Amino acid sequence: MKQSVSINWLNNMAFETILNGHKIILDASEDNGGENLGPRPKALMLVALGGCTGMDVVSILKKMRVEYKSLEIVVEGDTTDEHPKKFLKMKVNYNFTGINLPLDKIQKAVDLSRERYCGVYASYKDSIDIDNVINIING
Amino acid sequence: MKQSVSINWLNNMAFETILNGHKIILDASEDNGGENLGPRPKALMLVALGGCTGMDVVSILKKMRVEYKSLEIVVEGDTTDEHPKKFLKMKVNYNFTGINLPLDKIQKAVDLSRERYCGVYASYKDSIDIDNVINIING
Numbered sequence: 001m002k003q004s005v006s007i008n009w010l011n012n013m014a015f016e017t018i019l020n021g022h023k024i025i026l027d028a029s030e031d032n033g034g035e036n037l038g039p040r041p042k043a044l045m046l047v048a049l050g051g052c053t054g055m056d057v058v059s060i061l062k063k064m065r066v067e068y069k070s071l072e073i074v075v076e077g078d079t080t081d082e083h084p085k086k087f088l089k090m091k092v093n094y095n096f097t098g099i100n101l102p103l104d105k106i107q108k109a110v111d112l113s114r115e116r117y118c119g120v121y122a123s124y125k126d127s128i129d130i131d132n133v134i135n136i137i138n139g
Numbered sequence: 140m141k142q143s144v145s146i147n148w149l150n151n152m153a154f155e156t157i158l159n160g161h162k163i164i165l166d167a168s169e170d171n172g173g174e175n176l177g178p179r180p181k182a183l184m185l186v187a188l189g190g191c192t193g194m195d196v197v198s199i200l201k202k203m204r205v206e207y208k209s210l211e212i213v214v215e216g217d218t219t220d221e222h223p224k225k226f227l228k229m230k231v232n233y234n235f236t237g238i239n240l241p242l243d244k245i246q247k248a249v250d251l252s253r254e255r256y257c258g259v260y261a262s263y264k265d266s267i268d269i270d271n272v273i274n275i276i277n278g
Contacts, residue, residue, distance in 0.1 A: 001220055002215065002217050003218075007189040007212045009193065012197075015189070015212070017189070019179075019182055039163070041187045041191040041193075042258050043142060044183045045187045047180065048180045048181060051154050051180030055152050055173075071147075071148040072145055074143060076141065077143070078141050079258060083256050084257055087262045117222050119223045119226070120184060123184065
């Protein structure tokens with residue numbers, strides 16, 4: 001399946017794209033010649049993974065009729081120190097809050113995302129070591 | 140080098156993150172149970188690559204004192220048809236407009252990004268086949 005994005009240079013280090021009708025500006029930090037008009041591009045790799053698996057998990061848990069109060073997905077990434085600073089490892093933390101949440105069903109939803117549905121995870125996993133952790137706060 | 144992003148579930152299929160101080164909402168399309176409050180996460184993989192190499196190239200060309208009118212980076216991606224829909228190929232098109240632009244210097248800037256600087260390219264290249272094309276419009 002093909003898809004395509006167009007990213008246009010604005011000025012200095014800033015670029016702009018329209019994605020599914022939504023404008024995103026990317027920029028470098030002041031330390032790197034930019035003006036922080038938008039986020040750094042490489043961090044979007046972490047957001048892509050967290051958003052992808054997050055949507056899988058909420059969709060699967062909805063079908064399982066599992067209800068929770070909140071879900072935060074924290075994606076940590078570890079890059080080389082030298083250029084090019086590629087990601088070596090990532091860790092996806094699924095932080096749920098809710099009353100008596102069923103860990104077995106949540107684990108099943110996370111496993112299905114990793115093994116069957118998440119295209120970002122599948123795109124990364126051959127070159128990046130990706131762990132995951134489920135944290136449940138009862139409340 | 141470590142970095143981390145926190146992505147919070149809003150409702151339905153929508154998530155929100157604050158990245159370098161800038162809010163990004165992600166959502167599924169209406170066809171997939173969302174409300175298109177923001178872009179799809181997987182397309183951010185293409186934006187990450189285009190933004191990363193784009194910033195490298197404008198930064199290197201600035202040092203080379205190469206001036207141009209516009210730069211559009213089109214990143215095309217090709218995924219499997221079956222779940223998980225992982226990227227197999229990408230193609231990065233560097234579309235420049237300017238007067239008598241020096242192809243050799245532009246090629247050098249693109250090569251430096253691919254080989255030395257772009258951490259997103261380096262993170263993807265072991266699992267995704269990535270081509271690139273430079274197009275120059277004289278005007």
